[in-house]
Amino acid sequence: xxxxxxxxLANGETGDYLVTGSWSQKAYKEAKRLASIHLAAxxxxxxxxxxxxxxxxxxxxxxxxxxYTDNETITGVEYPAxxxxxxxxxxxxxxxNFLSRPFDVSRFGIAFASAQKNFGPAGLACVVIRxxxxxxxxxxxxxxxxxxxxxxxxxxxNTPPTFNWYMAGLIYKWIKKKGGxxxxxELAKERSNKLYDVIDNSGFYTNPIDKKIRSRMNVPFILxxxxxxxxxxxxxxxxxxxxxxGHRSVGGKxxxxxxxMPMEGINALIEFMQDFEKRHG
Amino acid sequence: xxxxxxxxLANGETGDYLVTGSWSQKAYKEAKRLASIHLAAxxxxxxxxxxxxxxxxxxxxxxxxxxYTDNETITGVEYPAxxxxxxxxxxxxxxxNFLSRPFDVSRFGIAFASAQKNFGPAGLACVVIRxxxxxxxxxxxxxxxxxxxxxxxxxxxNTPPTFNWYMAGLIYKWIKKKGGxxxxxELAKERSNKLYDVIDNSGFYTNPIDKKIRSRMNVPFILxxxxxxxxxxxxxxxxxxxxxxGHRSVGGKxxxxxxxMPMEGINALIEFMQDFEKRHG
Numbered sequence: 001x002x003x004x005x006x007x008x009l010a011n012g013e014t015g016d017y018l019v020t021g022s023w024s025q026k027a028y029k030e031a032k033r034l035a036s037i038h039l040a041a042x043x044x045x046x047x048x049x050x051x052x053x054x055x056x057x058x059x060x061x062x063x064x065x066x067x068y069t070d071n072e073t074i075t076g077v078e079y080p081a082x083x084x085x086x087x088x089x090x091x092x093x094x095x096x097n098f099l100s101r102p103f104d105v106s107r108f109g110i111a112f113a114s115a116q117k118n119f120g121p122a123g124l125a126c127v128v129i130r131x132x133x134x135x136x137x138x139x140x141x142x143x144x145x146x147x148x149x150x151x152x153x154x155x156x157x158n159t160p161p162t163f164n165w166y167m168a169g170l171i172y173k174w175i176k177k178k179g180g181x182x183x184x185x186e187l188a189k190e191r192s193n194k195l196y197d198v199i200d201n202s203g204f205y206t207n208p209i210d211k212k213i214r215s216r217m218n219v220p221f222i223l224x225x226x227x228x229x230x231x232x233x234x235x236x237x238x239x240x241x242x243x244x245x246g247h248r249s250v251g252g253k254x255x256x257x258x259x260x261m262p263m264e265g266i267n268a269l270i271e272f273m274q275d276f277e278k279r280h281g
Numbered sequence: 282x283x284x285x286x287x288x289x290l291a292n293g294e295t296g297d298y299l300v301t302g303s304w305s306q307k308a309y310k311e312a313k314r315l316a317s318i319h320l321a322a323x324x325x326x327x328x329x330x331x332x333x334x335x336x337x338x339x340x341x342x343x344x345x346x347x348x349y350t351d352n353e354t355i356t357g358v359e360y361p362a363x364x365x366x367x368x369x370x371x372x373x374x375x376x377x378n379f380l381s382r383p384f385d386v387s388r389f390g391i392a393f394a395s396a397q398k399n400f401g402p403a404g405l406a407c408v409v410i411r412x413x414x415x416x417x418x419x420x421x422x423x424x425x426x427x428x429x430x431x432x433x434x435x436x437x438x439n440t441p442p443t444f445n446w447y448m449a450g451l452i453y454k455w456i457k458k459k460g461g462x463x464x465x466x467e468l469a470k471e472r473s474n475k476l477y478d479v480i481d482n483s484g485f486y487t488n489p490i491d492k493k494i495r496s497r498m499n500v501p502f503i504l505x506x507x508x509x510x511x512x513x514x515x516x517x518x519x520x521x522x523x524x525x526x527g528h529r530s531v532g533g534k535x536x537x538x539x540x541x542m543p544m545e546g547i548n549a550l551i552e553f554m555q556d557f558e559k560r561h562g
Contacts (some may be wrong), residue, residue, distance in 0.1 A: 002423035002424060002425060005421070006423060028367075030423075030424055031386070033420070033421070034421055034423065114440065115445075116440050121442070121443065121444040121445075122397055122440045122441065122442050122443050123404040123405070123442025123443075123444070123445055124404070139314070140314070140315055142283035142284075142287060142311075142315065142423065142426055143283060144283060145426070159403045160394065160403060160404075161399050161402070161403050161404025161405075162397075162402065162403050162404075162441065163402040163403070163404070163444070163445070163446065163448075164402075164404055164442065164444070164445070167444075199325055276387070
């Protein structure tokens, strides 16, 4: 996220940001420290439970790019489609939903993602960048932060994380074998819809996000009674259902269900949630 | 190597460099682009086959640090001991000989190393830093280049390369089990001395480096007749001896023999070298 302003705003240009959660806020803060930045929209007043309507976005004249985070992992908010903007390159952090649905790469100036959610072990990032955006870094940019250095050296200017690359290659093959990005999207929708249905049809669990922007990757939910949070976690653990604690900023629970989560995991969680509700609801 | 000037020279201080090969030269060039730098010594005129004598080093008054590369992989030149300097923090790139011998950590301002030679899969670096050198980065330093961010967050501000960490942990345990750094040093000396003996006792192979500064990690050697280079490589490969081509800047052959190289590998190479000499010498 530092590399975007370092590479695209070195000559005093302005970068626009849509802040819809923790990750886009971090990117905005870091960019603000490094370059000239403009806040085009911000859902902080809504606790990041919403994505501001398109017609409210205040995009700068001559913005060098419009930055957004496709999926916010903490609140579970995901852009349902690529934002419709004209004449400004889109820069998208896809870390938490990359390769979980097809996307039209020609719509982006930069689309980037770290590996650890959907395509490999942590320690690797993939950057898709439009060629005319390469080579604009300032003269004092550390060489590892300069897209041109990486592009000119086929991502091997430094010794690359070879094992992580190899693993990512295996995941790419696995995704293809499973039917590609379209199949990943269908599976992601099926997984998340099953969970949202259980939540919405219950008087015990709630999720505050509008259906149109609910994340297919992270499904947060609140229990009717906060006092049951500890019991839920410990009983879940007894059923081999782990890492379900919600982020402290929103509380409750969160099921993170990336490409690697099999449907059996979703079914087991649903069974446990319904049983827990029966006993404690 | 960018992080050193970004963190220690942000207020106009000067960093001093000893350039004794390809890696220290790269570090010097990068630092020169980013900050105020002084060349304290340089063995380019000797093709980086030497380390300039201590009494020839021109260390700046009030240098913020003295930077050197402990082992140069291309020419096979290694500092036999920690340089004797007073009143200036030593900054050392130990990438290619880290954990191959004991070192007095209190002598260093910063000692750093990438994993891929001696302690784990590529994609990880270890930085040992004196606490008073943390927190000096300039205000426009990208957060991932700021030692303070990493120190304050126990190296987990970003998602760390978890598998690589785990593997490094296994290697640390392996090193301890083998007898620790003293044992690593003894093995490294035994491996390299065996090879240098074969080279020195042959009229066919040569190594131009003075015995006092020969690397224990990388043993380059030149064949008597350049025309035999291709035959050496292809016959070596038939004997399962691979990656022996020397760097194009020095030619010849190079045996890189890091901690992970068993003595059997050295013995097999020696047997092949002596046999090749008999047949082609």
